[in-house]
Amino acid sequence: MGNFAIGNLAIQQFHSSAVLQFSSFAVSQFSSFAIQQFRSFAVQQFRLIDYFGKNFKSLESSSLFELNEYIRKVFALNFPEPIWINCEISQIKEVRGNFYLDLVEQNEKEEVVAQASGVIWYKSFLFIKSKLGELAASLLQAGTHVKIKVNVDFNERYGYKLVIEDIDPTYTMGRLELARQKIIERLKSEGVWGLNKLVDMPTVVQKIALISSDKAAGYADFKTHLEQNGYGYRYQVDLFVASMQGQNTERDVCSAIDQINEQKGKYDCIVIIRGGGSKLDLSSFDNFNIGYKISTSRLPVITGIGHEIDESIADMTAYEALKTPTACAAMFIDKSIDFEAKILDIFQVIQTFGRLNVEKNMAFLEYAEKTLAQRPLEILQRNKNDLAVMNEMIQAHVGFKFKSASDFLTQASKIVELMDPQKVLQKGYAIITQDGKTITRIPEFQQDKTTYIRFFDGEVITNNN
Amino acid sequence: MKEKKFKYDDALIELKQILQDIQSDQTGIDQLSSQIARSKELINLCKTRLREIESSINPDE
Numbered sequence: 001m002g003n004f005a006i007g008n009l010a011i012q013q014f015h016s017s018a019v020l021q022f023s024s025f026a027v028s029q030f031s032s033f034a035i036q037q038f039r040s041f042a043v044q045q046f047r048l049i050d051y052f053g054k055n056f057k058s059l060e061s062s063s064l065f066e067l068n069e070y071i072r073k074v075f076a077l078n079f080p081e082p083i084w085i086n087c088e089i090s091q092i093k094e095v096r097g098n099f100y101l102d103l104v105e106q107n108e109k110e111e112v113v114a115q116a117s118g119v120i121w122y123k124s125f126l127f128i129k130s131k132l133g134e135l136a137a138s139l140l141q142a143g144t145h146v147k148i149k150v151n152v153d154f155n156e157r158y159g160y161k162l163v164i165e166d167i168d169p170t171y172t173m174g175r176l177e178l179a180r181q182k183i184i185e186r187l188k189s190e191g192v193w194g195l196n197k198l199v200d201m202p203t204v205v206q207k208i209a210l211i212s213s214d215k216a217a218g219y220a221d222f223k224t225h226l227e228q229n230g231y232g233y234r235y236q237v238d239l240f241v242a243s244m245q246g247q248n249t250e251r252d253v254c255s256a257i258d259q260i261n262e263q264k265g266k267y268d269c270i271v272i273i274r275g276g277g278s279k280l281d282l283s284s285f286d287n288f289n290i291g292y293k294i295s296t297s298r299l300p301v302i303t304g305i306g307h308e309i310d311e312s313i314a315d316m317t318a319y320e321a322l323k324t325p326t327a328c329a330a331m332f333i334d335k336s337i338d339f340e341a342k343i344l345d346i347f348q349v350i351q352t353f354g355r356l357n358v359e360k361n362m363a364f365l366e367y368a369e370k371t372l373a374q375r376p377l378e379i380l381q382r383n384k385n386d387l388a389v390m391n392e393m394i395q396a397h398v399g400f401k402f403k404s405a406s407d408f409l410t411q412a413s414k415i416v417e418l419m420d421p422q423k424v425l426q427k428g429y430a431i432i433t434q435d436g437k438t439i440t441r442i443p444e445f446q447q448d449k450t451t452y453i454r455f456f457d458g459e460v461i462t463n464n465n
Numbered sequence: 466m467k468e469k470k471f472k473y474d475d476a477l478i479e480l481k482q483i484l485q486d487i488q489s490d491q492t493g494i495d496q497l498s499s500q501i502a503r504s505k506e507l508i509n510l511c512k513t514r515l516r517e518i519e520s521s522i523n524p525d526e
Contacts (some may be wrong), residue, residue: 351523358515361473362512368480370504375487376497379487
């Protein structure tokens with residue numbers, strides 16, 4: 001600033017005037033303000049006449065063009081070269097290759113404290129695009145904080161304008177990174193950091209709640225990849241439409257997560273998908289509320305937000321972050337394959353053990369069958385043998401008994417023969433009976449009773465009366 | 466399945482008992498014939514069941 005030859009005080013005044021608004025719409029106010037300013041310092045400090053050939057004291061009689069021409073010269077003199085400034089793009093529109101921007105600066109209370117119009121002419125844009133590639137389009141968006149190289153320009157007719165010649169992306173990245181770190185710290189201090197990683201992920205995911213834009217290429221990639229899996233797996237994918245970039249992203253994504261979590265048991269997990277884009281496009285996902293919703297989601301959240309270098313807050317808080325929508329789909333298919341493989345393994349083990357069991361049982365049955373066929377025969381045979389032995393024994397015993405019996409009989413018949421009373425009587429013996437009783441002793445004999453005397457050849461009856 | 470409420474395990478227990486009885490000479494001659502008939506029946510039922518199971522284990526064989 002010290003190098004400014006003229007009007008530097010005025011510039012400083014502009015900077016310190018918080019309420020000053022520079023825009024093409026406010027040229028007239030600016031002009032009258034500028035006149036006052038210039039008057040006061042011009043008279044006191046500078047010999048403006050040397051430079052502009054006109055005494056500013058007579059400005060009251062000058063035309064508007066003369067004033068603006070004068071201001072243009074002050075600008076031109078003080079900003080001989082472009083300078084770098086930091087600001088935020090509040091609005092941007094493209095007209096025939098040229099970009100028209102509203103640049104602002106906000107204080108901590110998010111009040112606009114400075115504003116200016118900016119433009120990127122087509123030629124400069126080509127240069128910026130060739131230098132930054134895809135990032136250029138990402139940087140040139142409303143809401144982005146940028147460090148830009150500007151020519152401070154004043155045109156008699158169109159007023160004050162910053163002509164943008166270059167953009168320093170590292171500033172924007174650095175700011176984003178800083179903002180991101182703050183969000184991470186806040187999520188940690190609220191105790192929700194990493195919570196979603198502790199949620200249970202089903203072994204097989206089939207009911208998927210998809211948060212995406214229906215127009216996003218990533219959405220089509222995801223659906224196609226899932227539907228065309230070569231294993232015949234079926235997935236139910238319900239789309240919850242949400243903006244995937246810009247200022248509505250936060251609102252849409254948060255309400256979709258709430259909506260999905262409210263439908264208990266309807267979904268296995270949440271997938272947030274976006275189709276590619278540069279890092280800056282994804283800055284919507286470096287958002288505290290999205291991070292908070294993902295962290296505290298009941299269902300596991302998978303992100304396929306689509307970038308390669310860095311992770312967004314959404315990715316970091318998610319259950320799992322994948323690079324692309326296709327990778328998300330592939331992960332679900334892999335999970336199904338893993339599960340099927342495990343089931344097949346288990347089935348094989350069951351099959352093997354089942355087979356062994358059947359074989360074991362079959363072997364036992366064979367053994368039982370064989371044993372039961374043989375054993376009864378053995379038993380029968382042994383019983384037969386027993387019978388034969390018993391028979392022999394009985395035979396032997398009967399023979400013996402028979403002999404002894406016949407011996408006995410022979411002897412008995414001999415005895416009987418000897419004892420036959422007829423034969424004894426023949427030998428001269430007689431049998432005396434009284435009252436039917438045989439008298440074998442003298443005392444038994446009674447003189448007065450009738451006595452029967454039996455001889456060999458007849459009976460004699462004696463009566464002593 | 467062919468017999469009502471046929472249970473392999475019950476059949477096996479009965480078969481083992483018959484086998485044990487026959488091996489340890491506990492079976493009287495009078496029961497021998499009926500025991501043999503019963504064991505044949507049980508073995509057939511068990512084998513049929515095993516073959517069913519076997520074919521369900523190896524569906525493509």
